[in-house]
Amino acid sequence: MSVQIHPTAFVEEGAILHPGVRIGPFCHVGPNVELGAGTELMSHAVVTGHTTLGENCTLYPHAVLGSDPQVIGVRAPPDSRLEIGAGSVFREFATAHSGSPKSGGVTRVGTGCYVMVGAHIAHDCRIGNNVVMANNVSLAGHIEVGDHVWFGGSAAVHQFTRIGRNAFIGGGAILVEDVIPFGSVVGNHAKLAGLNVVGLRRRGFSKSDMHTIRAAYRAIFEGEGxxxxxxxxxxxxxxxxxxxxxxxxxxxxxxDRPICKPA
Incomplete structure (x- = not known):
């Protein structure tokens, strides 16, 4: 499949474009960017820095990937980079920044992630596979997110927070503590509200699995002593x-953060 580049797009010399890449009007692709096969940039999307996108990613208008970390006085060195897995989608005005030099210099986003309008992934985050971030979710630096985590709209997460796989972060939550795998948190400041039962069922966890997780949860968070x-x-x-x-x-x-517990 041939590469398609709109006449108004600016693709700098050195960029690597694999077969089937499509670049729309007024896009900018930097010289150290690699776009996987079948990836599409719609109008006004920008990919800069040392950034790699896997196959079949989609950037909607005004998405910006690979910019320098938002750290005052820091400019990204040559080894600062952003890595995006295959099949990930960044909607309008979504952003993800490259890593900071003192922390290894890498921001990673897994495969099949869906980052909605205005959401932000800061420097040095490690995002798992099939993570969904609704509109205006904001992740500060150095956050670790497991697979299949869902973020409700306008949730904000403190730097260095860990979020286990299959967790749910409620809309508008202000999260300053680590979230256990399978947990559901809501509020400002967010508190543990139980297990992400709906999400676990959707992902095929059996009744036996649910019983085990629920029993362990109760033993830890609801027991005496x-x-x-x-x-x-x-x-x-x-x-x-x-x-x-x-x-x-x-x-x-x-x-670095305490564990989020029930109110």
Whole structure:
């Protein structure tokens, strides 16, 4: 398949365009950009910096990928880059920045992600596969997001936060703490509201899986005694249950932020 470039687009020398790439009117593609086969840039989209897009990605009008990190006084060095997985979609005015030099210099977005209007992925984030970010979601720097996480509109997440896979972040949530895998959080500041039951069902978790996750959740967050004691007891009780241990290990691994708990 041939590459299609509109006459008004500006593709700088050095850019790598794989077969089937389509670049619409008034787009700008920088010299260190690589666009995977079948990727499409609609009008006024910009891809700059050291940025790689996988196959069959789509950028809607005015999406901007690969700009320098929003860190005062920092300009991205040559090894600062942005990597986007295959099949990801960035809607109108969505943005993702390259990594910062002191943190390894890489921002990664997985395959099959859907980033809606005005959403932002900051420097050094690690975004898993099939993540959905609704309109105006804002992720600060150094955030880790697992696979199949859904963000409601206008949610905002503090830097260095971890979000486990299959979690749900409610619309308008202001999140300043880590979210367990399978968890659902809402509010300002966001609190754990239970499990992402709807999301788990949609992704084919069995009744047995749901029962295991729910039992571990209750043992950790609803039992008697100190939180750390409940966590240790749950680790013994569910040592042979991989899904329960995924939740438990996420908490025990810890991070820069505390664990989000029920109100």
């Amino acid at each position: 100190l939180f750390q004691d409940r966590l240790a007891a749950a680790a013994e009780t569910y040592a042979a249950q991989p899904l329960a241990m995924e939740l438990i290990d996420f908490i025990r691994e810890g991070g």
